[in-house]
Amino acid sequence: MGVRELGLPERAADPGALPGRVTIWEVGARDGLQNEKTVVPVEVKAEFLDRLARAGLTTLEATSFVHPKWVPQLADAEDLLARLPRHDGVRYPVLVPNERGLDRALAAGVTHIAVFASATETFARRNLNSDLDAQFSLFEPVITRARAAGVDVRGYVSMCFGDPWEGVVAPEQVVSVGRRLRDLGCTQLSLGDTIGVATASSVERLLDTFTSGGVPVGELAVHFHDTYGQALANTLAALRRGVTTVDSSAGGLGGCPYAGSATGNLATEDLVWLLDGLGIAHGVDLDALVDTSVWLAGHLGRPSPSRVVRALAAR
Known part of the structure; x- marks a missing residue:
């Protein structure tokens, strides 16, 4: 059940410059499950991704080729991709940390x-064992080789709004990191509010700084965490600035294993409810998505933190 079934208006009275369609970049199977304390069986992961595809999601970030020592929850990357049911029109990106990956x-x-890059010095050292400038020497051969092989490359920029060790992050610093990734060959930049401290005004300011710095908004995506309950407000601010790709995680799974204050990602169901209310197309069957998150919550042994999942599952 969604906005239409409840008789609620499908579009705000003043839609402004809202896009007509949004691509949902689903990160639950990677960014969500990497944060679990226990390893989810590979057959459950495969079914999770299959259910998400059948619910209408067309971009499913499936896993990460990081060393199993650092993220044991994703040690089964090859096995998962080998057994994954494929759907026409669905892409399955993976996170790659280095040339071995x-x-x-x-x-x-x-x-x-x-x-996966850092906008701050401290997080680069803690997450990448590098400094802010040296991280690009790690990415350059990965991006160059990938593009030469015909592989599309997305660049995540973490800590875009705040860092638990350095505090507020200047927009110009984030743009500098993003432009360097773009110059190396990344075709899209996902701007991450890793610890969930962004507000609508800081989102607008960062996006405006990117566009004034020569990076088209069409090359930008947003990735919000809901630590302070601002993820949906921040998403709306980004949509009004012209962003058309939004990262989210089914059921609100996830966090960041290297930033203890990071809580769950924006829940895909909550995002879909917002988009439906704004009259923005997305192609996702909300009921099927809720059923999937309820199913996965049963395997994880705890209820979904998504408010939309809880509300619709209780009907």
């Missing part, structure tokens, strides 16, 4: 990858 991804037949 790229080798594994290419051997698995991956056609879309993402690299």
Whole structure:
């Protein structure tokens, strides 16, 4: 059941410059499950991704080719991709941390990858064992080789609004990191509010700084965490600035294993409810998505934190 079934208006009275359609970049299977304390069986992951595809999601970030020592929850990346049911029109990006990860991804037949950069010095050292400038020497051969192989590359930029060790992050610093990734060959930048401290005004300010710095808004995506309950407000602010790709996680799963204050991602169901209310197309069957999150919550042994999942599952 969604906005239409409840008789609620499908579009705000003043839609402004809202896009007509939004691409939902589903990160639950990677960013969500990597944060679980226990390893989810590979057959459950495969069914989770299959259910998400059948619910209408067309971009499913499936896993990460990170060393199992660092993220044991995703140690089954090759096995997962080998057994994953494929759907026409659905892409399955993976996160690649280095050249060894790229080798594994290419051997698995991956056609879309993402690299994960930091906008701050401290997080680069803690997450990448590098400094802010040196991280680009890690990414350059990965991006160059991937593009030469015909593989599309997305660049994640973490800590875009605040860092637990450094505090507020200047928009110009984030733009500098993003532009360097773009110059290396990333075709899209996902701007991450890793610890969930952004507000609508800071989202607008960062997006405006990117566009004034020569990066088209069409090349930007947003990735919000809901630590302070601002993820939907921040999403709306981004949509009004012209963003058309929004990252989210089915059921609100996820966080960040290297930033203890990071809580769950924006729930895909909550995002879909917002988009339906704004009259923005997205192609997702909300009931099927809720059923999927309820099913996965049963495997995880706890209820979904998504408010929309809880509300619709109780009907």
